[in-house]
Amino acid sequence: MRNRIIIAAFLLFSGSTVYRILTGDASWAVTTRGGDPSQVTLKIWAGNAAPIDHWRTDSAVDAARTLNRQLEEEGSGVRVTIDAINDPASWGNYKKKFLMAADSHLAPDIICTGHEDIASWASAGLIVPLADTVAEMRAKDPAFADVREDLWESTMFRGKIWGVPQDSEARVLFYSKPLLAKMGWTPARMKTLERGIQDGSFTTDDMIALAEKAVASGVVPRGRGYWHRPTRGSDHIQKYYAFGGRIDDPETGRLVADQQSLTRWFTFQRRIVDAGITPENYLGTEWGIWHNTVSHGKALFWEGGIWNWSSWGSKYAADLGGEAYLHKSVGYAMPPAGSKGGTPATLVHPLVYLVPKAKASGQMQQKLALRLLALMTTPEINTRHALDSSHLAILKSQLDYAPYKENTFLYGISKLGGKSFFQPNHVRFSQWFDIVMGAMEEAQSGRRSPSQAAADAIALMRIDVGEDNLVFR
Template sequence: MNHWNSGTAAALLSAILMGGSAAVFTTMPAYAQETVKLELWSRQDPSGPLRAGNVVKAAERLNKELEAEGSPKRVEVAVRESPAKGFDDDALQLLKVFGIDQGPDMFIAAHEWVCAFQEDGFLLKLDDYIAKYPQHFGTIFPSLWSSAKCPDGTYAIPQDAEARMFFYNKKLLREAGYDDAFVDALPERALSGDLTMDELIDIAKQVVDKTKAKYGILHRPNKGPDYIMAFNAYGNDFVDPASGNLLLERDKLAAAFGWFERAVKEGVIPANNTAMEFDALRKEFYTGNAAFWMYGIWDLGSVAFPTYGLPKDEKGFFADWGWIAGPAAAKGGSPVSLTHPIVYAISASTKEPELAVRLLGHASAADLNTDHAVTTTHIGIKPEQLEDPRYAEAWPLAKATELLKITKFLPNNAQFGELNGIIYAAIQGIESGRLSADDAAEFVIDEASASLEDVVVK
């Protein structure tokens, strides 16, 4: 990173925040012998305002704790809000701010950016702190910590999670000739590794052939994480564990692309899936014109219930609808799900690392995290949240939490967004008939090798 002068720094910060607002929220004790100001960088995000708000609330708890300990220190939290439209843009802006030595004490980011900050020496390593404060971090789902790791350790704290799955229409499966026992057993078969990705194609084909439904399996029509589940099922993790570099394995890529290729040839995935509108795809599934819909748990609360009138009560929903984990590639293999945690991270240059860690520990409290989860349809980070009546009432979250046991993550590599765009272009090529599975694998390898840095190819 180049080091700019202070005038450039001020200009950059002004440019970043132009069009947005820099809101400062403070939590001050009644008396403060020594005020420690901790700055938190947060993207303006109406879909998750408590990501920052919970840190502000956590300061109240930490200050009470400090007072009880007889410490003269009290914490004040200042939230600097960035107007970036997405987490990628936000991370790129923040990397520039760190590059001119103007980085905040803490920030909120999408997990895949963690190692980009760590590589430049901007992040505090947290392993020892996590072990020191089990009351804050000890019950966070073990699987979620994987999203916060770089090759040499842990550099962030999981803030929330999601679950991606295949939703399915039980009515259509029954109309296609499958009995209730078969239909209702699909979730457990998927979790046990008995159900396979190819069997999913077979079931979807029978629905298309024997009912009035037009589609077997639908997926998002633009670049995004959901379809990466299919690649995970065939063993593609996209990251070299030793170096953290992106990893492309030709045979595993071809196997995953082969699933899309077979699904299109069987008339299960439509050849124009990637040309359809997002809302049109949702409508086809939720109005009974498709057997399976590959997407995420939040879609129920945001679209299925309010827009298409699917039953909001648990019993009513599962009478005719359901979801399964991504099936295994072969019988006896491992099922998959995909989550995309947002994380808290701490600057390596903060003057008060211990207080910052304790603050984010309090922000990770089960009750505060549940406040965020139930108001934004995100999955919590701790099993004790399942005991909260509010979380239990939000039954899609409670039910989907079991998928965290098997969940996968996008690589903690800032280049994965670009790689994902190449993968999506290859899916478009397959579904439109322009590429075979082998051609698609070669296309991804060639494009990634030419445009990305340090890609490992096997």
């Protein structure tokens, strides 16, 4: 989707609008788009965008109207065009587009992407640091002071703040209330399951046992006791975390090579298949099949991102009553810990707005971009996105904002408790991730034993990640 709005804005750079910047042997020009210094265009991109995600870019258009009113009061007569692109391309293709655009000095002024891109893009000199500390960032604008404290961690790299959080989510354990009811569970008892997960008394072992009982009693067919994400993805890292694994070491900033925790995680992945609660050859199941199965209550337990709730209500379970059906039939809790007394944890993957450098965008509009981002960071704008796409509040004030509080699903998720953690902003994380995902697939499929898959993963880490980037546990 493409939106344009003409607004009055303040020209935040002075002097000639053409700058010569030398990079190595080549020189290139920084110009005002269109060549007219009285017209400034701010481009914003968002990727992997479904229609329900439109606020990731449309919020810039709304914020620009506010900026227009402010700048009119300041007496500025410069005209600015907001060019917003909500790109449906996959994350991989979207990021390739950005890198190609940056190489040609045609990147947008603001790009919305996963926080994990900060490390590589900052190291390549493609984005600007926004502040040296969280305190400095908070002091720049009251809107930034309202951002949840934990989310700033996801924007940090080498001691600096590189982005503004756009949204946040969680990956939780869902369960079918009607299927548990068939097993004799009352609504009150279902609440004890949620509390048991919180206090560590209900673990992955208990989940597996309950799912096995559902299969044995005929409540669900074999292979429908527990479904996780059917493809590679960061969701799986939750189970590594549940079994004691950690991705990075905060003291050294290195990634962690933990063979014991990998073995425990891979053992779980194979165990759910051997127990008959997850299908053999499950990995690679089409997403449409997955969504239809879980949203129609054909699996007892499943894990997934809360953003799926909107799609289930509007598309996959619309024939059953949409969100009204979901509230009646689907329960949710934190993913259980891997051992008694453990604390449940969810991986949170914030999307962030980054500001490309002039050498990437060909523009000197970074200060204007940051000013726009502050106006995009409001309870009203962020709640619109949260409600339309099933994402969590990123602002502290949203938890007291009536439209957000009235959404029982999102507000309930916000109050679940437990731990949340992020993927690290590390330049070698993608290599680490690909290695553990490949090893997990080998173990779950039975092509390698869990212990062998873990040992092979550690050996590959030494080569592809590099021992200088690892802490061994």
